[in-house]
Amino acid sequence: MTLALPATEISAKLEAQFPGSLVExxxxxxxxxxxxIFQIASxxxxxxxxxxxYLNFITAVDYNTYFELVYxxxxxxxxxxxxxxxxxxxxxxxxxxxxxxxxxxxNFQEREVYDLMGIKFEGHPNLKRIMLWDGFQGHPxxxxxxxx
Amino acid sequence: MTFKTEPFVVNAGPQHPSTHxxxxxxxxxxxxxxxxxxxxxxxxxxxxxxxxxGLNYTQDIVFTDRMDYLTSMSNNQAYVMAVEKLxxxxxxxxxxxxxxxxxxxxxxxxxxxxxxxxxxxxxxxxTPLLYMFRExxxxxxxxxxxxxxxxxxxxxxxxxxxQDIPEEFLPALKKYIDSLPGFIAEYDQLLAENEILLMRTKxxxxxxxxxxxxxxxxxxxxxxxxxxxxxxxxxxYSIYDRFDFDVPVGAVGDIxxxxxxxxxxxxxSIRIIKQAMAQIPSGEIQSKVPRVLRPxxxxxxxxxxxxxxxxxxxxxxxxxxxPYRYHVRPSSFINLQVLRELMTGVKIADAIVIFGSIDICLxxxxx
Numbered sequence: 001m002t003l004a005l006p007a008t009e010i011s012a013k014l015e016a017q018f019p020g021s022l023v024e025x026x027x028x029x030x031x032x033x034x035x036x037i038f039q040i041a042s043x044x045x046x047x048x049x050x051x052x053x054y055l056n057f058i059t060a061v062d063y064n065t066y067f068e069l070v071y072x073x074x075x076x077x078x079x080x081x082x083x084x085x086x087x088x089x090x091x092x093x094x095x096x097x098x099x100x101x102x103x104x105x106x107n108f109q110e111r112e113v114y115d116l117m118g119i120k121f122e123g124h125p126n127l128k129r130i131m132l133w134d135g136f137q138g139h140p141x142x143x144x145x146x147x148x
Numbered sequence: 149m150t151f152k153t154e155p156f157v158v159n160a161g162p163q164h165p166s167t168h169x170x171x172x173x174x175x176x177x178x179x180x181x182x183x184x185x186x187x188x189x190x191x192x193x194x195x196x197x198x199x200x201x202g203l204n205y206t207q208d209i210v211f212t213d214r215m216d217y218l219t220s221m222s223n224n225q226a227y228v229m230a231v232e233k234l235x236x237x238x239x240x241x242x243x244x245x246x247x248x249x250x251x252x253x254x255x256x257x258x259x260x261x262x263x264x265x266x267x268x269x270x271x272x273x274x275t276p277l278l279y280m281f282r283e284x285x286x287x288x289x290x291x292x293x294x295x296x297x298x299x300x301x302x303x304x305x306x307x308x309x310x311q312d313i314p315e316e317f318l319p320a321l322k323k324y325i326d327s328l329p330g331f332i333a334e335y336d337q338l339l340a341e342n343e344i345l346l347m348r349t350k351x352x353x354x355x356x357x358x359x360x361x362x363x364x365x366x367x368x369x370x371x372x373x374x375x376x377x378x379x380x381x382x383x384x385y386s387i388y389d390r391f392d393f394d395v396p397v398g399a400v401g402d403i404x405x406x407x408x409x410x411x412x413x414x415x416x417s418i419r420i421i422k423q424a425m426a427q428i429p430s431g432e433i434q435s436k437v438p439r440v441l442r443p444x445x446x447x448x449x450x451x452x453x454x455x456x457x458x459x460x461x462x463x464x465x466x467x468x469x470x471p472y473r474y475h476v477r478p479s480s481f482i483n484l485q486v487l488r489e490l491m492t493g494v495k496i497a498d499a500i501v502i503f504g505s506i507d508i509c510l511x512x513x514x515x
Contacts, residue, residue: 141197
């Protein structure tokens with residue numbers, strides 16, 4: 001059974017390493033500040049004992065007042081998983097650091113989130129639309145997108 | 149004397165016999181050698197994730213059928229599992245067994261197609277593929293017997309399955325399952341001892357273990373690279389902890405290993421189906437689920453080992469009848485990320501075979 005790592009245990013370690021970057025933690029979910037997502041993802045990937053070598057998926061949810069980015073991290077070695085989240089309150093120009101340099105598996109998925117939800121990933125090698133064509137206006141998965 | 153040469157760009161697709169759907173690869177070629185490849189997709193994008201937000205949880209099952217249309221039953225299962233997790237619904241024993249039988253049959257049928265198409269791309273045009281179609285046809289007959297459909301089954305329901313199997317199903321399934329290993333062995337012998345096939349597949353398109361993990365690859369492609377990772381074993385869902393089966397793992401990670409995985413996995417699926425047929429209890433096939441389902445606020449991720457890799461659904465509920473967010477973790481789409489790593493530096497003829505060995509379905513890539 002893929003073990004859902006208890007967030008409280010990890011959040012204590014993260015708080016010691018990156019003070020002030022945690023927003024909240026409950027169950028097996030940790031919410032961090034968007035500007036520190038890269039450092040924390042890198043720490044989780046490279047720290048022995050965590051070894052999150054496999055990025056299962058990235059997605060984003062539009063909660064009207066903020067966007068929530070969801071990263072599901074898995075360690076194939078230890079068979080445990082953790083949900084890492086971050087929130088962007090800026091609707092006009094939401095930006096978070098890209099994690100492609102840590103996991104290449106983020107490449108297409110970050111492009112998909114950019115295309116459909118309109119969140120920019122800083123440092124992505126090729127951030128352009130992936131499902132829709134280049135001249136498309138708007139980002140359809142946003143809740144305020146008008147369907148014609 | 150030196151010639152002035154420059155790389156040139158060739159588009160394979162969107163209409164191309166080897167792309168299994170509408171898909172384009174922009175090759176930058178230096179002579180016959182690929183310098184760079186850029187996959188372009190979206191030709192089949194129907195906005196399923198957005199459409200699903202406008203319909204209720206039960207209506208959303210039909211979209212899953214239309215994602216990877218070669219593995220509809222598996223898609224159904226991943227989705228209904230996510231909803232059941234979200235709403236805390238229990239599934240009756242008999243329905244669990246029926247689901248296992250159907251999804252394992254689906255795996256066999258999908259792998260038959262993969263192997264058939266792979267050979268098609270190697271130049272064995274149509275003949276091997278049509279033998280595969282013949283065997284797949286028998287699986288479709290079984291599905292038709294169960295739910296009346298041959299392509300988009302929509303058989304699984306939240307909390308069970310739509311209808312019980314008819315009396316003649318299990319004997320027909322037994323007859324088919326008993327005949328299948330002989331067919332696969334005969335077929336495998338014809339091919340795996342074929343010198344041309346070995347030359348075209350061995351040590352070509354090698355995907356290293358570290359690259360596979362880093363690119364989030366899943367399913368037979370990941371296992372061919374030597375990673376023993378199967379959701380049925382790593383995170384047993386449904387009733388998979390009751391069955392005895394092995395997870396085949398490759399040694400090299402080349403095209404041949406990926407071909408081998410499919411053949412071995414078909415044998416393992418047969419083992420699982422035989423055990424399920426022996427254990428299946430009688431009883432209910434559907435638990436009590438409210439007609440208008442309103443799962444409590446929250447989120448859930450349900451995932452299964454689909455034939456092409458890990459298929460997952462991440463659902464967010466706001467307490468209403470429709471999902472607030474319906475995200476698909478598509479195995480085909482994520483597995484495609486490895487194209488550039490695999491194709492750079494190989495000849496264009498091999499690129500087509502490498503593409504076939506990854507096994508994607510554009511319905512799931514584009515959604």
